[in-house]
Amino acid sequence: xxxxxxxxxxxxxxxxxxxxxxxxxxxxxxxxxxxxxxxxxxxxxxxxxxxxxxxxxxxxxxxxxxxxxxxxxxxxxxxxxxxxxxxxxxxxxxxxxxxxxxxxxxxxxxxxxxxxxxxxxxxxxxxxxxxxxxxxxxxxxxxxxxxxxxxxxxxxxxxxxxxxxxxxxxxxxxxxxxxxxxxxxxxxxxxxxxxxxxxxxxxxxxxxxxxxxxxxxxxxxxxxxxxxxxxxxxxxxxxxxxxxxxxxxxxxxxxxxxxxxxxxxxxxxxxxxxxxxxxxxxxxxxxxxxxxxxxxxxxxxxxxxxxxxxxxxxxxxxxxxxxxxxxxxxxxxxxxxxxxxxxxxxxxxxxxxxxxxxxxxxxxxxxxxxxxxxxxxxxxxxxxxxxxxxxxxxxxxxxxxxxxxxxxxxxxx
Numbered sequence: 001x002x003x004x005x006x007x008x009x010x011x012x013x014x015x016x017x018x019x020x021x022x023x024x025x026x027x028x029x030x031x032x033x034x035x036x037x038x039x040x041x042x043x044x045x046x047x048x049x050x051x052x053x054x055x056x057x058x059x060x061x062x063x064x065x066x067x068x069x070x071x072x073x074x075x076x077x078x079x080x081x082x083x084x085x086x087x088x089x090x091x092x093x094x095x096x097x098x099x100x101x102x103x104x105x106x107x108x109x110x111x112x113x114x115x116x117x118x119x120x121x122x123x124x125x126x127x128x129x130x131x132x133x134x135x136x137x138x139x140x141x142x143x144x145x146x147x148x149x150x151x152x153x154x155x156x157x158x159x160x161x162x163x164x165x166x167x168x169x170x171x172x173x174x175x176x177x178x179x180x181x182x183x184x185x186x187x188x189x190x191x192x193x194x195x196x197x198x199x200x201x202x203x204x205x206x207x208x209x210x211x212x213x214x215x216x217x218x219x220x221x222x223x224x225x226x227x228x229x230x231x232x233x234x235x236x237x238x239x240x241x242x243x244x245x246x247x248x249x250x251x252x253x254x255x256x257x258x259x260x261x262x263x264x265x266x267x268x269x270x271x272x273x274x275x276x277x278x279x280x281x282x283x284x285x286x287x288x289x290x291x292x293x294x295x296x297x298x299x300x301x302x303x304x305x306x307x308x309x310x311x312x313x314x315x316x317x318x319x320x321x322x323x324x325x326x327x328x329x330x331x332x333x334x335x336x337x338x339x340x341x342x343x344x345x346x347x348x349x350x351x352x353x354x355x356x357x358x359x360x361x362x363x364x365x366x367x368x369x370x371x372x373x374x375x376x377x378x379x380x381x382x383x384x385x386x387x388x389x390x391x392x393x394x395x396x397x398x399x400x401x402x403x404x405x406x407x408x409x410x411x412x413x
Contacts (some may be wrong), residue, residue, distance in 0.1 A: 005177035006033040008091060010084060010102040010112055014043025017271050019166060020103055020157050021046075023128075026170035032177070035097060037087065039080045039111055041067050051087060059083035059090075073107065081111040089118040097179040099124030101169060105155060106131055116143040122183050124176035126167045130155055140262040142188065144229030147172065156226055183233075184206070188217040188240030188411050191230055192267075194219050195246055197305075199348050202245060205393035214411060215240065222246040223287065223310065227261025234268035241409050242269040243396065244389070245341075246281035251315055251323050259287040259310065262265040270334025275408050278398055279341040280330065280370075281387050283323055284362055285312040291301075304356045312350075314357055317365035324369040331378050337408050338378045338398050341369045343387040352386065 007027050011020045013036070024034045036049040039056055041064065057064045060083030070076040077231040087330050091097045101118065102112030109129040116125040125146050131137065132148040150171050154162035165308050190210050194200045220230040227249040229234045234242060242264060253260040288294060305311040315323065331338050344367060350357040367382075374380045381399075387389040405407040 004031065004033050004297060005098040006096060006175060007173055007177060008034060008035050008037060008088060008097045008100040010039060010088070010100065010115055011108055012040045012047055013038040013045030014040035015156075016103060016108075017046045019154065019162065022158060022163065023101065023103065023166050023170045026167050026286050027174050030171060031175050031176040032354050034301070035091065037082050037084060038107070039077075041073075041076050041080065043381070051331055053080070056083040056087060059086045060211070065352040077107050077111055081114045082112055082309050083125060083147065085118040086208055092119055092123060092380045092412060093108065099126070099229070100178075101126040101173045101218075101406065102321075103127065103128045103151065103154075103166075105129070106136065109137070113137070113141045113146075113193055115141075116146050117141075119143070120144050120236060121229065122180060124173050126169050126173040127163060128154070137323070139224050139258065139260065139324075142225065142228070144232050147176075152356055179377040183238070185238075187214060188409070189238060190215045190217045190243055191233060191239035192217060192243040193222045193246040195225065195248065195282055195348070196306075197351060200246055201395050202281075202351070202389045202396070205390055206243070206396060208366050209393075209397055210400070217315045219249055222249050222282070223251075224249060224259045224260070224261055226267055231261060231264055231268045234274060235272065237272045237274065239274050240274045241400065241403065244269070244276055245396075246280040247278075247323075247327065248285050248287055250286065250326060251283055253320070253324065254323055255319070256287055257286055258289060266330040267333065269335060270331060271279045272337065273336045275336045275338070275403055276400055277339045277341060278327070279387060279392075280324065280327070280347050280366065281341065282316055283322060283327075284351055284357060284359065286315060287312050297406040304350055312357070313363065314359060320366040321369040325373055328373040328378070331374075334378075337403070340374045340378050340380050341392065341395060341399075342380065342382045343369060343389075343392050344376075344382055344384050345386040345389070347387050349388055383405060 037051040038049040038053045040053045055134040067076045067079045113163050128151045130151045132150040194203045210217050249261040292383045301314045
């Protein structure tokens, strides 16, 4: 049985032929196979690639001449990105590739990120870029499991420095393709959002009882990339039920914090018919990167430094009302049942009476807005406890048991 793993290698072979060819050679030398894809526009590779620039343009419904006539390099590469992403997804669906790697400066990186997003979570996807980890790359362009390595000294031409980066990346993507155990669709999966247990701890009370009911439980850290991974799997219909109990990414998005999960947060599960239990866990906080100065706007608000990477301020009562209205709007489009749980004694550990985020007026405003805008068909249940109390988790399990009994949650996959 041939167990050779095939890696798709993407780049502009007119300007980076030597570098891309080096990566292909390293993958083959390590026992892997390669499919090469040229996304050039103006020039041609030294040798033909497996997928030509003409194939890529055609996949976007264009010709190379159309692409040249697009007006500038930005529009031209966006055309090629559409074609490259479609071809990448098609190659994977046909079982022809086991992973992908793309090389580029800003132009190539922009295109390759779209190719990464065309592949499901669990498929190895590597980006070798001169702008890896740069703030030029917004969070919403990153696949939840993308891997990046800086293309040091690699802007133009091969050298010993960039060969180090390229050879590492070639070995990494091939090794990942050999080692990966992709997400399996066995037991029904509960997708749950939360934060670290010092802030939200309901997952400690829920995990074992959910597993006893026959579920696999996947908990996502709602600090931007975790929420993006949650939404990506929801779009794929991966969850039997979504327990979206931590919503700080929506508040962060509302006020412009970089710690967000993109504009489609809280939309995907409902769009594909996954039943949801939703609660405003940590919807009172704004998260900032640890290196940021807290803006003067928030100087008079409660503040908590969680660690050197992340710190939090608080939403005002009016901002909490606006956030709940946004949540209601997002949930209104759901195609499956939604249960909204409002814990009346607090939504995260730090807002307890002796905590640094204790704000009775803010919590009261949130509760009042929930009562005003969370309407049928969304089911509202008020729970006279804190979100981290056992009574909250008991109510979640009660709803799940009811949904299992009436067939809302499908236990057979």
